Structures are given as C-alpha cells and as structure tokens.
Amino acid sequence: MKPVQPLFRRLSHAFAAALGTVAFSAAGLALASEAANRPLDVPYVPTPQAVVDRMLEIAKVDAGDYVIDLGSGDGRIPVTAASRYGARALGVDLNPERIAEANENAVQAGVTDKVEFRKQDLFKTEFRDATVVTMYLLPNVNLKLRPRLLDELRPGTLVVSHAFDMQDWEPDQREIVEGRSVMLWIIPAKVDGVWQVAGSDPFVLELEQNFQRLEGAAIRGDQRIEISDGRIRGDQITFTIDGNTYRGRIGNEAISGDDGTWHALRG
Numbered sequence: 001m002k003p004v005q006p007l008f009r010r011l012s013h014a015f016a017a018a019l020g021t022v023a024f025s026a027a028g029l030a031l032a033s034e035a036a037n038r039p040l041d042v043p044y045v046p047t048p049q050a051v052v053d054r055m056l057e058i059a060k061v062d063a064g065d066y067v068i069d070l071g072s073g074d075g076r077i078p079v080t081a082a083s084r085y086g087a088r089a090l091g092v093d094l095n096p097e098r099i100a101e102a103n104e105n106a107v108q109a110g111v112t113d114k115v116e117f118r119k120q121d122l123f124k125t126e127f128r129d130a131t132v133v134t135m136y137l138l139p140n141v142n143l144k145l146r147p148r149l150l151d152e153l154r155p156g157t158l159v160v161s162h163a164f165d166m167q168d169w170e171p172d173q174r175e176i177v178e179g180r181s182v183m184l185w186i187i188p189a190k191v192d193g194v195w196q197v198a199g200s201d202p203f204v205l206e207l208e209q210n211f212q213r214l215e216g217a218a219i220r221g222d223q224r225i226e227i228s229d230g231r232i233r234g235d236q237i238t239f240t241i242d243g244n245t246y247r248g249r250i251g252n253e254a255i256s257g258d259d260g261t262w263h264a265l266r267g
C-alpha cells in the first residue's frame with residue numbers, strides 16, 4: 001500500500017482525536033472536500049493493515065463473498081479482501097485522488113479482475129448484493145446508514161465497522177485490535193408481529209423485535225407466558241418458553257422449527 005502522506009497524517013490525528021465524538025477538524029474536512037467537489041462526510045484516515053486483516057477475518061470473508069467498503073480511501077479493505085481471500089469487492093469514495101490510489105493498489109496487488117472502485121457518494125450506493133459491508137466512518141454517518149443497512153441487506157449479511165458503533169443496535173461481536181474497536185453486526189431477519197405456531201402444542205406468538213433481540217409472549221387460550229432469551233442471528237431465531245427452547249429458521253412469512261416439531265405462519 002502507498003504510505004500515508006503527511007497531510008493525511010495530520011487529518012489522521014484530528015480523526016483519532018475525534019474517536020467517540022462527531023467533532024473533528026473542520027479545516028481537515030474543508031481540505032478534503034476541495035478534492036471531492038462536495039463536502040466529505042468523513043475525512044480520510046486509513047485503517048491500519050492489522051485492523052483491516054482482523055475486520056475481514058471476523059467476517060470470515062472467502063471467495064464466495066462480495067465485500068463493499070463504504071468510503072474506501074486507498075482501497076486497502078477491498079484489495080485485501082480480493083488478494084487474501086479471493087472475494088469480489090467494491091469500494092466507493094467521493095475523492096477522486098483516493099479512487100486513483102485505490103486503482104493503483106489494485107493493479108499492484110493483481111486483483112483488478114475482482115475489485116472495482118467507483119467515485120460515488122456512499123449514501124447513493126446500492127449495496128443490497130453485498131455479503132459483507134465494511135465501514136470506517138463516523139457515528140452520525142453510521143446512524144444515517146443504519147435504516148438502509150437493516151432494510152436493504154439480506155438477513156445474515158455482515159456489517160463490520162472500525163471504531164464507531166450503531167448506538168442502540170448492539171454489535172454481535174466486538175474486539176479490540178491494536179487499540180482499535182472492531183465491531184460486527186449480523187443483519188437480522190424481521191419477525192416483529194404475531195405468529196400462529198402449529199405443532200403438537202399450538203400457540204399464538206407475539207414478538208417485539210429490537211434489532212437482534214426479541215421480547216414477547218406465547219398465548220395459549222387465556223394463558224400468557226413471556227418468552228425469554230429471544231434472539232435473532234441472521235435468519236436463525238431462538239426463544240424460550242417455560243424452560244423449552246425453540247430454534248428455527250425464518251423464511252418468507254414462515255418460521256420452520258429446526259427439530260421439525262413446529263412451524264409458524266404470520267397472522
């Protein structure tokens with residue numbers, strides 16, 4: 001990879017100082033936006049290579065993946081995904097200098113057949129085909145992207161962020177790598193609502209979904225039992241009623257019990 005230039009090293013310090021806040025160097029942003037013809041939402045600061053490596057490792061990236069890095073800088077995340085794991089990858093960045101560097105890095109790594117870089121606004125980027133989305137942005141940018149990530153990505157798609165979280169959408173996994181926070185989210189299927197559970201002991205299941213966490217109750221006649229340990233991991237659902245744990249797979253308007261003894265339909 002190209003070494004970080006002194007200007008960006010200064011921006012890097014402003015960005016590092018802003019960890020956990022949204023207030024970073026206004027001067028840095030103004031400089032960065034000149035090159036991009038539109039204000040950048042985040043200044044350029046590269047993710048250290050060891051952190052890139054871990055971000056891709058915790059997402060278990062392999063040749064079947066399509067990795068999209070939103071705000072791709074010098075392209076190190078897409079280039080590493082392609083060169084080390086054989087994944088296809090896309091990087092988008094508003095700054096044409098970053099796109100030029102990224103393309104050069106893809107050539108040097110011999111992965112131009114697998115990687116594409118586009119000068120494009122990350123907020124206008126179509127990412128529903130991704131299997132892994134990576135980001136090193138800012139808290140307000142993550143938050144603005146959050147509804148689209150949850151609505152547009154398929155259940156089970158992985159989102160990996162360096163440094164910044166998604167507020168009350170808690171990560172499914174969090175690690176510290178060389179002093180940096182790396183967080184992983186698994187896009188949960190949507191199960192909020194009422195389900196008719198069929199099986200040897202039918203009941204109505206009312207589910208209240210809060211990202212990957214579930215609350216709710218099973219209703220049998222006039223008896224209402226709160227569920228416990230309700231959780232979704234991609235398209236997998238788990239909840240416990242009265243000491244019995246139910247595990248199933250969420251499909252299109254239906255849930256199939258893993259043990260074959262129950263299934264549920266919406267309604």
Ligand SMILES: C[S@@+](CC[C@H](N)C(=O)[O-])C[C@H]1O[C@@H](n2cnc3c(N)ncnc32)[C@H](O)[C@@H]1O
Pocket residue numbers: 039040041042043044045046047069070071072073074075076077092093094095098120121122123135136137162
């Ligand atoms: C902190 S850097 C991260 C670079 C790279 N992803 C990495 O981790 O090394 C953020 C990048 O987002 C780009 N950026 C900022 N606002 C953007 C926007 N609205 N659309 C696309 N890229 C943007 C910046 O030019 C910068 O390269």
